[in-house]
Amino acid sequence: MIKIENLHKYFENKKVLNGVNLDIEEGTSSVIIGGSGTGKSVLIKCILGLLTPEEGKISIKNNFIFENGKFKKNSKIKIGMLFQGGALFDSLRIWQNVSFYNIQNGKNKKFCFEDAILNLEKVGLSKDVVNLYPSELSGGMQKKSCFSKGYFH
Ligand SMILES: Nc1ncnc2c1ncn2[C@@H]1O[C@H](COP(=O)(O)OP(=O)(O)OP(=O)(O)O)[C@@H](O)[C@H]1O
Ligand SMILES: [Mg+2]
Incomplete structure (x- = not known):
């Protein structure tokens, strides 16, 4: 499902990913474990296309989305992502957060x-929450709201 070959990522002269190889089968769940600051988030951001690696290959479902130093344009692969820190705006209601892209x-x-x-229904949250602010939701509900915000656009 996800295959990574020889992935390298640097920041200035700091080497974060040094030839990472990874093979994840379809239908499986995987966890990337490591000490703080060791490059887990950087690896995931490279798979998402949020960061551009210096070298290596990334393929999803046998399609290379990154090779020869470039991400393929118009890739039809859809990836859901829930960020480590909540990505909700404190001063906006939940519905305004979830529909932020459309409002803008x-x-x-x-x-x-x-x-x-x-x-919100797709992630199991009822419409009771739409008018609340993020601080009025539990941690798990905030995460679900973030996912709903990021995934369905
Ligand atoms: N955009 C960036 N610019 C410069 N350095 C960065 C950037 N993003 C991450 N780094 C550096 O890359 C290294 C790996 O960071 P990363 O966020 O991948 O760590 P992590 O393994 O996810 O850690 P944690 O478990 O604390 O979340 C860190 O030294 C960090 O400072
Ligand atoms: Mg991290």
Whole structure:
């Protein structure tokens, strides 16, 4: 499902990933374990395309999404990501957080509100939470809201 070959990532002259190889089978769950600051998040960000490695190959479902120093444009692979720290805006209500992208792109308020309810339902959150602020949700509910925000756009 995910194959990584000889991945290298540097920041200035700091070497974080030094020839990482990884093979993850479809339908399995994997955990990347290591000490703080050892490159786990950097590795995941490279797979997501948020960071560009210096060298190596990344393929998903047998399609190379990164090779020869470049990410392939128009890759149809969809990846869900839940960030380590909550990525909700404190001063916005949950529906405004979940629909942030649509709001920024000028979609009307009713659409954004209803779309947020649909996306929250997909992660098991009821519409009772839509008008709350992040601090009024439990840690797990905040994580679910983040996932709903990031995944369904
Ligand atoms: N954007 C960046 N610019 C410069 N250095 C970075 C950047 N992102 C990460 N690093 C450095 O890369 C190293 C690995 O960071 P990373 O975030 O991958 O650690 P981690 O294994 O996820 O740690 P933790 O368990 O604490 O989350 C750290 O030394 C960090 O300072
Ligand atoms: Mg990390």
